[in-house]
Amino acid sequence: MANATLKDVAARAGVSVATVSAVVNGASWVTDATRGRVQQAVTALHYRPNRVARSLKTKQAYAVGAIVSDVTNPFFTEIIRGLSHALQETDRHLVLCDADHRFDLADAHLHRLLDQQVDGLVLIGDSVQEASLARHLEQYPSVPVVAIERDYGLDGVSTLLVDSEQGAHDATAHLIEQGYGRIGLIAGPTEGAGSQTHGRATRTEGWRRALAEAGRPHGDNLIARGTFRYESGVEAMDELLRRPPRPDAVFVANDMMALGAMHALRQAGLRIPDDVALVGFDDIPVSALVAPAMSTMAMPTRHLGRAAHEVLQDHLTDGPGYVTVRRTYRASLQVRGSSLARVAATE
Amino acid sequence: MANATLKDVAARAGVSVATVSAVVNGASWVTDATRGRVQQAVTALHYRPNRVARSLKTKQAYAVGAIVSDVTNPFFTEIIRGLSHALQETDRHLVLCDADHRFDLADAHLHRLLDQQVDGLVLIGDSVQEASLARHLEQYPSVPVVAIERDYGLDGVSTLLVDSEQGAHDATAHLIEQGYGRIGLIAGPTEGAGSQTHGRATRTEGWRRALAEAGRPHGDNLIARGTFRYESGVEAMDELLRRPPRPDAVFVANDMMALGAMHALRQAGLRIPDDVALVGFDDIPVSALVAPAMSTMAMPTRHLGRAAHEVLQDHLTDGPGYVTVRRTYRASLQVRGSSLARVAATE
């Protein structure tokens, strides 16, 4: 026999469907006697409300969608975990889409998600393009959107960011404190003007500010660029090594590249941190596992997931006319082996 | 203005809702003329069918649920990616739940997912308990379930496994070939009798078989046990080192522990692979990044995700009375630095 419906329960309890619905939804006006009969019927028939029917009537999807640029990125999976747990508590589903770094895929997902299947949307990382999002937002103005670690220049989108400038500054200042003198930078792709950052200060800025404050060199010849991937970290480090005088420390804009840099240094026969110290950004789990362990800037990842849900929740209860937020979190320095204090001996 | 419904489109095109529905669903009997008028109205009103209403009527959820024991595990995220892509193509959603290694959470998720919200279920890793699954299966016999890398002893559940015995055998045989003589094992938690394996041959068996075939020692004193986590790998390796004669190679049942073992060896001042060679299992991305790179058994991860969807798809089209499958995939050896051929010099 198929699943029991409200009707079945009503019949068994000898009441109307409205009463059963009331009991199920915890309305207060039902007599204890009837409530008892209904509950008995409910358990006897193993009744569970049909969420789809409920959704149709209430126009709530009881689900939020998430589009992530790369599910295999450990930084993002922590966020997903946070989201998943928060949603679980409010009895909502998480509909997850992996864009695999492809904008066309992300767009398709966006399209599908918005077919009134979700109450809200979380965009994690650089998953969907701004134009694409703008277009859809126009058609579904009622669906709140919160973006994590990606700054769309759209109002109507709440934004959760980590303060890259500050983080980069802290990381670089730490290297200075530890006694390093000439501090290089491995940066991400063409920061600054791109739509990615939308005028917000970048990691490059933070690095530069720290060095300027300390009166240290911070010219472009100390900078190499990568694509945030491991291999590009290797190449960038190699390039830095080819430009004497070589730095005795390097701040790397993310951990994946930092690991690549570590590899390059090892290949070049240089010791870490004795010859060249390293600080990364993101605190992905591997960073603690390599030898020497990588110093890095930890993101409030799990918290970002929860926060995303909280913001969404607020937007949903506030209804249309909710006011978007923009929050900036601070990354915190994790000191590990790769940036141990320089010992006296200057080569 | 809210989203247009079938009715609105029908009114604008001057036809009945049934006709519009037919056009939208690509029925063939509609005249080209009317079809044109309808399509015009559809685009004019930006009509998109309400999937919830459709679901209610057709009793299909157009979604599959997945419960994963740990979203942050890179091995699982690859599977999720595969699933996500496959689902995208059949216009279904992925509802993802992270159990965070907690059975109570997994159970709650299972409960919620089955409230007629999904067409099928994918269980990834050791997420839900057998008893829990059995109980729910009884109540929702129509929802097909496929389990990945976890062998429930339940019929009605399709199972996708990787051949652990064979993989362990290959890894161990490889070490023998490379010239190593005394080969240890770091195994997972109490394999064998547990519900986890359900009588299927384990990694320990594979290790033992390879050594037996080669006439090498394979006693219990060569075995240490861990919990599949990094720290336990460190401890297990330490323990192995405390039991002379020490092995000159170790097969480790998963990569996380292998990385831990690598750390322990380094602490002990031993070189890899010169003093002790290592082969892991899983081929998580980090394994290629550490130095020396970790040899390991690669899983057909992405393929598992796709396969899970294919099996589910088959079950769905076959309707009730579908026949469950059980497939075993083979892990393939990735030779890297940690198991380079032993050079002549025997200490």
Add this chain to the structure above:
DNA sequence: TTGACTCATTTAAACGATTAACCTAGCTTT
């Protein structure tokens, strides 16, 4: 006794699709 008010419950109309069953010309067929 009669309204006016509660209180506990029922009735019935939605929500937005799908789909079986019915309708109506216009053409064959016999």
Add this chain to the structure above:
DNA sequence: AAAGCTAGGTTAATCGTTTAAATGAGTCAA
């Protein structure tokens, strides 16, 4: 010319809820 088809629709029931409005039985003040 009557019956039978077919192509091209339309009508209306239905999926399982929620919920505003209606109902009916007490209670109580006037």
